Amino acid sequence: MAAGLPEFGKVVVFGTGLIGGSFALGLKEAGAVEEVVGFGRTPATLRSAQELGVIDRAGINPAHEIGDADIVLVATPVAQMPEIFSRIAPYLGPKTIVTDGGSTKGDVVAAARAAFGERVAQFVPAHPIAGAENSGPAAARWDLYQGKKVVVTPLPENPDDALDHVKRAWAQCGADIYELTPEMHDRVFAAVSHLPHLLSFALVHDLAVRPDADLFFTFAASGFRDFTRIAASHPEMWRDICLANRDALLGELDSYRAQLDELRAALAADDGSRLEEIFGIARQARRNWAG
Template identity: 75%
Template sequence: MSDFAALSTGDDPVEFGKVVIFGVGLIGGSFALALKSARAVGEVVGFGRRPASLREAQDLGIIDRAGINPAHELEDADLVLVATPVGQMPDIFAQIAPYIGPQTVVTDGGSTKADVAAAARAAFGDRLCQFVPAHPIAGAENSGAAASRSDLYQGRKVVVTPLPENGDEQLDRVKRAWSLCGADIHELPPEQHDRVFAAVSHLPHLLAFALVRDLAERPDAQLFFDFAASGFRDFTRIAASHPEMWRDICLANREALLGEIEAYQAQLNDLKAALARNNGDYLQQSFSVAREARRAWGDKQIR
């Protein structure tokens, strides 16, 4: 057992005596509930922009109390999770950097990593070793404290993107926390992470938002929505996601995302040309390639 796992609650040892969470919505709230369910944390302190949200989180048992001043809460924290939209993280990093204790480890739950790592590098200075970036791949279209679930991370991937400055102790602490939440831990460099997720997460969200907005702004929009069924539901489910969060993600990863948009547009142009030429063979070939790739991926998810 490491030094930070020395506290106990009753007869049960806990790995984290004190966890501080900035942003107690779906990601941060589910992290807190999962650690509590695993009996791995002694106290959870929450910070947020709206007092009403913090009161709700406390009423739901997500946090034990709301923090007032980071200077009073961070010195003895074992772990700090910043689970806000990525656009808020630079300000939060700058706010907390002077107060983290020598044994405190800070991590995040942002969907982009190169920008978060750069913000941490600017804020933490010679304490950068105490910040370990991470990305839990377990979002949902619902947000807020009430959407939090103790099992959100069970069997889900969490990608840790270590910095060269991180030591084994800091990295192991973050991995251990997510493992206690039930997650499967993976590692990628920040830049590679952003390139991958621009294609498999950020672009799909952008497409879903675009399709729903296109239909919503038509004069006879209700007619389309009245007849939309399972295909539309499945494709556009993520268009119900948090607009501020996805604005920040798209802007933070804009270079990689622009490249993915161009690649997707090339695919659409090929299909458009095939339609214009009445080229059914090309359409069928394209659809077959996509079907086989999708089935192979789906089979791996089941296993």
């Protein structure tokens, strides 16, 4: 790379909303990219992304954009990724690196292997841990990844330079980079991300379908707001995540149900000591995590 030039030439982003759009804006803010080309499901979304400066122009045909791209980020709901991988696979240039922003990795890796075949070494899976309940190009922020974690889950086939390419891109956005295997990633995030979303959706749904739902929401305060904030997240995206990581999530849900059963038994038995013991362990763990 010549002195003074951006680290990346063309970056192509499929999905110009919160995740993909913030990636584009982060690279732009760092002066690390020459051009960002966006693909999306509707012309209106792409027009909005261009008007907001998220992308420089909208892509029309992957055949014209992928071959000379340095990085292709697929930042759509995970269920859409297999089709996108298949669309772009024939046009990969020899130096094009594909990555993703999906919240599950086992299914995404399987889709990439099916689509890219012998060229799967050019796919480096990743997951930025910086979501929010808002979506669309207007939700994109240049600083979304500042100080946030991005988990890269490299494949055995990935050469060091491809892995470094993806790490450098996220680092330019201000992220702290971590590595996990795809299997460990899905196990961890079933517990600390996917299960909390499932529980939050379940609680809000339970109240929302009651005949006197308005009464409950009228008196809901900060505790309810904090616990249920993530229930405002994108339903389609979280449907796909839950189904994609179904096995690990079912295991975590069973474990949580056992915990609820223990709490119910203690409550039914008027066992304040056991309730306090459980609450105390949880409180200390939460305080330790929060620093």
